[in-house]
Amino acid sequence: MDIEKVDQIIDKHNSEASSLIQVMLEIQSENRWLPRQTLERISEKLEVPLSRIQHIATFYKAFSLIPKGRHEVHICMGTACHVRGARNVLTAVEDYTGIKPGETDLDLKFSLETVNCLGCCALGPVMEVDGRIHGKISPAETAEALKKYE
């Protein structure tokens, strides 16, 4: 992400320190991760110490300090999904993508994460891709669903 784009986002928030998390969220969603230079720039412009930004960036799961894939796959491991076979869904997705939860593939196509409840237990087991819910999914159907993503 070029520094001008970062500056634009910061300026939009009037360089206010109180907008720190908003700025970080916007950059995260544009860029899919927060490179070091970006954090340094934010620190400089918002006048917030880098150590504090680091604390926040490592505290919330919404932020990533390593590049993320173009598509974020979340497998729900909550109780309802769990009893309906979420584990097998996860294994199938791991097999298809070749990555484990917390990882991103080499082509930066998918990032995989497990989550603890997406709030739609009646649809379990649930796989969420880029915010889109794939409900009542069987392990075999996951590959079919993921194939559609470029």
Added chain:
Amino acid sequence: MSKILLKIDGKEIEAEEGMTVLEAAQGEGIEIPTLCHHQKLEPYGGCRICTVEAEKNGRSKLVVSCVYPVEKDLEVTTRSEKIDRVRRTILELLLSHAPDSDQLRKLAEEYGANKDRFEKEPSFCIHCGLCVRYCAEVKGKFAVGFINRGSRREINFIPDLAATECWNCKECFPLCPTSALQAAYMFTEAQVSETPVFDADSK
């Protein structure tokens, strides 16, 4: 500033409004153990070792003395079977992380804490935040901070700042209740590695 009258361990004490129970006690030479408290720093209330019993209108509760403000007619007890039990458990938990800390061991002896009660998980840092807060509040440098959260929380030096600011300061090292080693270790790591946090597993 208005004066506030309260009792600590049966002793009548005149404190000033806005003072904490700990400050009032210390002013009278009454000892309460602390781990995360430092005179020059804002109250933090991170370790809970300074827990005392406070009674008002016949009701007693456990409060954290380093953050609890003095109140009129409060009756504070700084040592009792109940308090000892709380401190003992806190120490046993902390000792599983920092088994070799002199400060913790001394307290453990005093409160009869069993240092082997919980499985050892030596992370050394007990998250008291003294180093982090001292660097921020007293030195204004913010060279060391926390990263991650929960049980995975640890301190981390910003490499560039560590290289320029820390060599001539190192004032946070002796503050560490687990030994100066934790800070020293992380500091060295920041020196040798270009990007400690940024390529670490930050999940």
